Amino acid sequence: MALRHALALDPIPADDPRSDFSGTIRSFDPADPIVRIGDLSAQRGDGVFESLGMVGRHAQEVSAHLERLTRSATLCDLPEPNLAQWREAIARIVVHAPGAGESVQKLILSRGIDGEETPTAWLTLADAPDNTAARRDGIRVATLDRGFASDMPSRAPWLLLGAKTLSYAVNMAAIREARRRGADDAVFVSADGYVLEGPTASVILRQGGRYLTPEPAAGILHGTTQRSIFHHLRSTGAEVAYASITRDELLAAEAAWVVSSIRLAAPIVAIDGEEKERDAAVTASLNNYLLSPRD
Template identity: 65%
Template sequence: MTWRFAIVLEPAAPDDSRTDFTAGFREIDPSAPALSVGELSTQRGDGIFESIGVVDGHAQEVQAHLERLAHSARLCDLPIPHLEQWRQAVAVAASHCPPVGEGVIKLILSRGVEHGPAPTAWVTAAQAPDNTRVREDGIRVVTLDRGYSLDTPGRAPWLLLGAKTLSYAVNMAAIREAKRRGADDAIFVTSDGFVLEAPTASLVLRSGDRFVTPSPNAGILHGTTQLSLFDHLADIGHETAYETIPAATLAQADAAWLLSSVRLAAPITAIDGVELPVDRELTASINAYLLSPRD
């Protein structure tokens, strides 16, 4: 049986001195209409969001997600979220998740109603899809041109590269194109031939005992799951690094994964039709770590 939960909150100013914000949370029916027709999140995708994995009722990596929400807000000229208010909203949502199983909590902050006085904010919780198969069997990916060069983010900050915005039409189109090409997912590359990220995930490559992810200086969304995994790998003695990775070298990796908060670690079995080794034992170990309680 599937389950869902939703609350609306009135965004507090960053300097609000209250310690308890729960009285301002309003539970709503997640299956009922809730947004105005003038809401800019639906009209223009003008807003930001975060997806937080939930394991056995525990919301994972909450602080990292809240910090990234604030980072996206700064890039998009949105009011900076009051992190304690949002933390309490996450706690309320998590308390409505079942004590066993996986879920996802979404934080959404939009510019609000067109010409309106304030932003709109809400938090939802829902059952996560069953990702057992992709975690165990892996995924095939293709590379797709993202349409800009490696130095574009620095020259054109108005493109909001590196912000987790609600404007996900391109990301979804990329996944559909990957499936048209007989793959499960995509890896974006720059027009001058460097690796970026997947439409909804971070990329991690292993070469020997060394784990590498593309440097975030090219407008890459810094992955919370990737950050947590790198901390874990460093703790157990592995070398980790952020590098500018030529797309031509992708298939030379000893192993590769796409990482996200809900799917967790999906091993890559092929890139552009070239088979890639899959380290099943290491993948199982990584996912066991990612399924453990993490704050």
């Protein structure tokens, strides 16, 4: 994913009331090095991030992403982000996106340089990969054990299971393992057999006409795209709910999707090699909605 533009932020305290962010946000060429090797993002994956979809120059669901960035920062004992500064940075980077087509914005908040106690932050802009095939033809998934029982997150908050941290090595390893198994992506299942999430996506399924997604309390990220879809489905009169979902229920669902900010709604067409029913009409309608400007 070649980067098109990048900004470096000097994060200011959340309660700093200024509205002029001059000097705290700098543009740079993403081909140039900008991160010091002592930065804890590079040393220990010690920071949090968000990936936002963009359609043309409109950044999708900014408030939901900033809300989750704040929540991730809290879970990681990072200083609370100043959202006015982040909104200003987002406003400054969107103008570098092409007027049409999809882009990706990534917000990165690091604990900063080891020993300096000051967070560092960046915002990047890239062209989105072409996800047409995944949205239309779907993806094959492999279910992989995430290792934790579903009651673990509440008992062990130091596992950071609800935070979107920069420590994504396991998420990436799971995708590689799924590919080794002939699938396109993974779906994590808890040690006690409940469906959790994909390494970079949420899972939604339809069962008896109702749309279900796993409980965020099971140690998964509360998906911004999943929330947006639930809001949309509710507005069309559909029933939506958070639920405990077993692997067998996922297999038996009328239709299922992995949903995320960039790939949007990808129908699951096979689970561990077993073909899955799909609903092309609902998939098209979801992606149509997800590609419309959303706030």
